Amino acid sequence: MLQYIVRRLILAIPTLFAVSVLSFILIQLPPGSFLDDYAAQLAQQGEEISNQQLERLKEAYGLDQPVYVQYYKWMKGILTRGDFGLSFEWNMPVSQLIWDRMGWTLFLAVTTLLCTWLFAIPIGVYSATHQYSKLDYLFTALGFVGLGVPGFMLALVLMWIALSHFGMDVGGLFSDQFKSAPWSLAKVWDLIKHMWIPILVGGSEGTAGLIRIMRANLLDELHKPYVQAARARGLDERRLVWEYPARVALNPFVSSVGFALPELVSGGVILSVVLSLPTAGPLLLNALTAKDTYLAGALILLIGTLTVLGVLISDILLAWLDPRIRYGSR
């Protein structure tokens, strides 16, 4: 097992490297040097940037050097000092801006994932054990809608209903009076009141997909002879379903963690813009439209890293659950 984890970790390194190169290319794509933009922006605000200062910045980012040196400097700053460069839009170091946002992003993604499982597993099991019942049809229909309706539409409609029928302003994660307040029970309650929409909307697609997978897997499993044998021996039906077939059916379920977590993080970008959540999404969108290159690059790099880590975690979980993977790929 340890060997597998180590091997998998080593395999992740080239991917992370490729992610960082891609992020760097992406922030280099817009035409013109960002320093020119920066100087122009400062000039617009009536501030003069001296040639000396420009030179110093140029040297700090290695702008007069070939691209690979620039990349090297960028990566070196990140890896050794946690320095992601300077945000020109905010006029402060990128590292001061992002960690809070990334924390919320991760928190929301993990909570949504847990809620997805909480609903998908029992519903999937119910749908499979009560195939073609009324509730099964209802869940199937809901699943199709969940897969088909784009998240931001659902978010808009839910917010509209909450606002017009219940007079609740559900954007963001906190009400105004709690935004900068210290943590307290009331603040946590306020957070919960705001969090249900992002979780519901962000989780709807994943839940629908997982219910379908769980149902299909369990149906395959329920027709196997060992279930028949266990039933013939008079095993309690609930124990029979949950103890054996449900556990086997969970196996492919875990492999979906790999793409569920990254999809939540990446899909959350649009959702968080609509819901104005304090996550990485709106910051990234802003940085991209304002050509705030280092901020955008840092966010893409971090979201990409999260994605790679998500795949890694699911692979390890899968190997832990299923010995065939552990030994088979050796």
Place this chain on the structure above:
Amino acid sequence: MSEEPVQAALPVPIEIEEGAESETRIHVATPWQLMWWRFLRHRVAVVSAFVIACFYLIAIFCEFIAPGDPEHIDGAHRYVPPQTISFVDAHGRLTFHPGVYGLSPHRDPNTLRLTYTTDSTKWYPIYFFTQGPPYRLWGLIPSNLHLFGLGPEAQDQPFYLLGTDRLGRDMLSRIIYGARISLSIGLVGVALSLLLGIILGGISGYYGGTPDLVIQRLIEFIRSMPTIPLWLALAAALPPKWPPEYVYFGITVILSLVGWTRLAREVRGRFIALREEDFVLAARLAGSSEWRIIWRHMVPSFLSHIIAVITLAIPGMILSETSLSFLGLGLRPPVISWGVLLQDAQNVQTVALYPWLLLPGVAVVVVILAFNFMGDGLRDAADPYGR
């Protein structure tokens, strides 16, 4: 892991009636005929196919079908709610002719908001194949014939079946024009990613070895990148000075650059499965060229699967364009697409006051659901000998 659709649980026998006649019919039928029959049995998919066909007809003839000019600004009628069609005319008589009542604006003295009340003393009948604002069909053929409208004598009366936006532009006409851009971007984007997918997936599956390894690593890498931030970054890199046609093309290229991997995997899988088949070996022994083996023998046998995969890929493309434009990084006004129209609905306060601004989103949802159902049906039908 089985990702079969729910319907797959029901084995659907092709034989409907017993008897020698129908059995011969099935035995001599071509694969495509079998697929067609199988597809017809999937009711929801057939209905969805019909819906999609209607939407594409609307997109093709949008100038003729839209009752008005989507760019026409009616300053006196901003944020008009959708008008209802009424069969009772101005004199209170029931007619068999659809029509709309006139509108009279009121300004609320407290909130200063403009509201409109229907004026049932005025009633304007709706005519079919009537004259309306002039246009050029596909930018070529000048005409002023519209599918429906109020006719020449009530030309300047408000006729907004789906309401108007903040500039007083007709939502119905705008949604109909938006269909052309939004639906075509799905087709063009899928065509481009299919090209990439068939070439790279084909090389990967047919030759195997090192090219396969390289392409598989590339696919794995692209799939492990977060899609939406990638789109956003690429779309933000498009020069803002580009004319709309360039942006349209740029967005499609971006969507297909990120989206070809699924198709490539599918093509590769099919190639690998077929490579070892006897009929391929037979063709090779008979001296067919590689090119002929691929196009004459292998492609026809997996074409149906590819069509099903394509159908399931189109809604993703449409949704991507909508999301990008919605965020302001995709197409921009004056281009009309559903995503661009939805930009007006970004603010909840506005939506709460003028909910009809969400209607372009309803069009998106209907099209996406229809494509998903049709794709499911096609996927079941693609393998007529299976089960």
